[in-house]
Amino acid sequence: MAEPSYLPSHDLPRDEVIEAYFRLGFQYSEIIGFLGRLHGISISLRQLKRILKAKHLSKNGKHSQAHDVVDAVETELQGSGSYIGYRSMHRRLVIDYGLRVDQETVRRVIKALDPEGYDKLKPFGFCIHGAIDGYSRRILWLKRIEAWWSFLRKTEKNWWMNFFKDLRDQGQYCDNDTVQVECLKFCFMQLIQDELDRVSMHWNLHGIRPCINQETPPGRTDVLYYLPELNDFNGAVVRKFVWMM
Numbered sequence: 001m002a003e004p005s006y007l008p009s010h011d012l013p014r015d016e017v018i019e020a021y022f023r024l025g026f027q028y029s030e031i032i033g034f035l036g037r038l039h040g041i042s043i044s045l046r047q048l049k050r051i052l053k054a055k056h057l058s059k060n061g062k063h064s065q066a067h068d069v070v071d072a073v074e075t076e077l078q079g080s081g082s083y084i085g086y087r088s089m090h091r092r093l094v095i096d097y098g099l100r101v102d103q104e105t106v107r108r109v110i111k112a113l114d115p116e117g118y119d120k121l122k123p124f125g126f127c128i129h130g131a132i133d134g135y136s137r138r139i140l141w142l143k144r145i146e147a148w149w150s151f152l153r154k155t156e157k158n159w160w161m162n163f164f165k166d167l168r169d170q171g172q173y174c175d176n177d178t179v180q181v182e183c184l185k186f187c188f189m190q191l192i193q194d195e196l197d198r199v200s201m202h203w204n205l206h207g208i209r210p211c212i213n214q215e216t217p218p219g220r221t222d223v224l225y226y227l228p229e230l231n232d233f234n235g236a237v238v239r240k241f242v243w244m245m
Contacts, residue, residue, distance in 0.1 A: 063105075086107035136225035
């Protein structure tokens with residue numbers, strides 16, 4: 001089972017691996033599970049807490065400074081972050097910036113900084129594909145998934161759509177010109193792929209809330225995929241079915 005690049009490498013020392021999982025937001029039991037499953041490391045809860053304490057890492061630690069949160073949100077709002085909600089922004093700040101902040105604070109910062117707050121990229125030469133795991137809803141790779149267009153529209157994809165439309169409306173790009181289409185792909189393909197990989201990572205690390213008549217289990221997506229035994233959901237484990245350009 002290939003592991004995603006955002007999970008800690010097997011080459012890292014044990015304590016650095018533990019810190020990496022902690023900073024990704026995993027719970028104690030989940031960290032212990034990943035250590036055993038992916039790294040062959042057996043550790044008790046008491047040992048884990050002792051290691052985290054020595055690194056001054058705690059689930060109840062102090063929140064990040066307000067100016068650090070504001071700076072990070074401002075940076076995100078200058079790009080595709082201007083098209084995401086406060087929950088997705090919160091995930092970015094925690095995972096990408098290592099900040100400790102609650103969702104309500106993020107919502108208020110966004111409201112103060114950006115009060116204004118199903119087109120596809122195919123016409124511009126970019127086709128998005130992917131596959132999703134039926135049990136955990138973890139993004140595996142990218143095949144055509146119609147259910148994901150509404151999600152992408154609310155996140156990075158819409159920012160790029162508007163950017164390319166502006167180029168076309170200003171006469172700087174013609175989508176009927178094969179050479180221009182290929183040049184656009186050459187310049188932006190990797191940037192968009194990096195954005196999609198980022199969305200994929202955030203999705204795989206986020207938690208799915210329980211709901212009535214739920215056919216698939218609640219919980220953190222990566223945990224459901226790699227450590228299904230930690231979940232007591234009675235539904236069948238269904239595999240498989242994300243995005244690549």
